[in-house]
Amino acid sequence: MKNNRICELLSIKYPVLQAPMSWITDAGLAASVSNAGGLGIIGPNSGAQSVTTDVTETGERLRSEIKKAKSLTDKPFGVNILSYEGDRFQFSDQCVKVILEEGIAVAAICGDYPEKYAKQLKDAGIKQIFRALPSNNVEVAKRAEQAGMEAFIAAGLEGGGHIGLDRITTFVLIPQVVDAIRIPVIAGGGIVDGRGMVAAIALGAEGIYLGTRFIATKECPAHSTYKQAILDAIDTSSVTFTSMVGLCRALKTPPVEHFVQMELNGTATEEEMVMLHRHETRPWLEGDWSTTVFPVGACAGMIKEIKSASEVVNSIVKEADEIMKNMCIQDFG
Numbered sequence: 001m002k003n004n005r006i007c008e009l010l011s012i013k014y015p016v017l018q019a020p021m022s023w024i025t026d027a028g029l030a031a032s033v034s035n036a037g038g039l040g041i042i043g044p045n046s047g048a049q050s051v052t053t054d055v056t057e058t059g060e061r062l063r064s065e066i067k068k069a070k071s072l073t074d075k076p077f078g079v080n081i082l083s084y085e086g087d088r089f090q091f092s093d094q095c096v097k098v099i100l101e102e103g104i105a106v107a108a109i110c111g112d113y114p115e116k117y118a119k120q121l122k123d124a125g126i127k128q129i130f131r132a133l134p135s136n137n138v139e140v141a142k143r144a145e146q147a148g149m150e151a152f153i154a155a156g157l158e159g160g161g162h163i164g165l166d167r168i169t170t171f172v173l174i175p176q177v178v179d180a181i182r183i184p185v186i187a188g189g190g191i192v193d194g195r196g197m198v199a200a201i202a203l204g205a206e207g208i209y210l211g212t213r214f215i216a217t218k219e220c221p222a223h224s225t226y227k228q229a230i231l232d233a234i235d236t237s238s239v240t241f242t243s244m245v246g247l248c249r250a251l252k253t254p255p256v257e258h259f260v261q262m263e264l265n266g267t268a269t270e271e272e273m274v275m276l277h278r279h280e281t282r283p284w285l286e287g288d289w290s291t292t293v294f295p296v297g298a299c300a301g302m303i304k305e306i307k308s309a310s311e312v313v314n315s316i317v318k319e320a321d322e323i324m325k326n327m328c329i330q331d332f333g
């Protein structure tokens with residue numbers, strides 16, 4: 001696999017990024033991906049065992065994960081920062097303060113406000129890649145470029161967790177974004193293997209951003225029940241529904257199915273939505289379906305094996321290289 005603009009920008013060997021997934025993308029997983037030549041990204045509150053509403057404590061938890069990641073890898077890794085309009089993100093302000101103090105390679109910013117930390121991070125030499133939420137479309141990609149983001153993550157409807165309200169699928173979003181901006185595009189949502197990587201590259205993306213595939217790894221701290229549900233998943237095992245930040249895709253667990261049914265009937269209440277999105281760490285770490293949602297992408301049905309993070313990175317790159325070589329000897333003329 002040849003170096004491209006994403007490899008150069010992020011100083012990585014392979015343009016394979018492990019997407020941040022809150023509690024379950026900790027320093028251990030991120031460092032393993034970076035050691036394998038991709039880019040690991042630490043999620044918000046990763047490494048935590050409980051929710052905190054304390055802003056300073058949130059920053060200190062992040063500091064300790066950053067220090068841990070640095071002890072596990074000398075390669076670049078990223079940290080996820082949420083950046084939304086409004087003043088409810090004092091947690092993000094604190095996390096940005098910590099990453100500026102600690103010094104990291106990449107900020108993977110997610111939200112609707114790419115301008116918010118752009119100057120501070122640029123002045124500190126931290127690379128900025130941006131995934132737009134609650135909408136991910138051409139217009140916001142142009143805004144991100146204008147704001148100084150160095151790569152845009154085009155993430156579509158197939159993805160796990162919070163996804164774009166426009167419901168544009170990854171594979172029609174990529175080429176439209178590629179045609180509209182000059183910064184490199186990273187494809188996210190629904191990609192698990194070399195086939196997906198080649199498809200994304202064929203459409204003009206220069207990197208891939210994988211969440212669900214990395215849950216089913218040895219290093220991911222998610223509970224074995226969560227991982228097993230991914231191995232057991234079929235094409236219809238995930239579903240989208242309204243969330244507090246737009247749309248969400250998650251496993252069809254009994255509470256999610258119940259909520260989706262009530263949404264269809266027009267009887268879903270905000271309290272139920274809040275209950276579904278409490279986002280506590282324990283259910284994801286302890287596998288209790290009853291208390292929250294378990295996000296996965298529509299690609300879960302393609303994952304059949306728990307691998308190490310380095311096996312995931314290497315097998316994707318190897319498969320992509322083989323497919324591209326075979327494509328070069330095919331001729332449609």
Ligand SMILES: Cc1cc2nc3c(=O)[nH]c(=O)nc-3n(C[C@H](O)[C@H](O)[C@H](O)COP(=O)(O)O)c2cc1C
Pocket residue numbers: 019020021022023043044080110131155158159160161162188189190191209210211212213294295296297298299
């Ligand atoms: C369990 C889970 C938790 C997630 N948490 C976050 C998060 O904390 N921050 C974020 O920016 N994106 C989050 N996402 C979205 C991912 O970063 C990424 O966009 C998505 O997983 C890509 O789709 P895929 O799962 O089909 O690979 C989460 C996704 C999942 C599956």
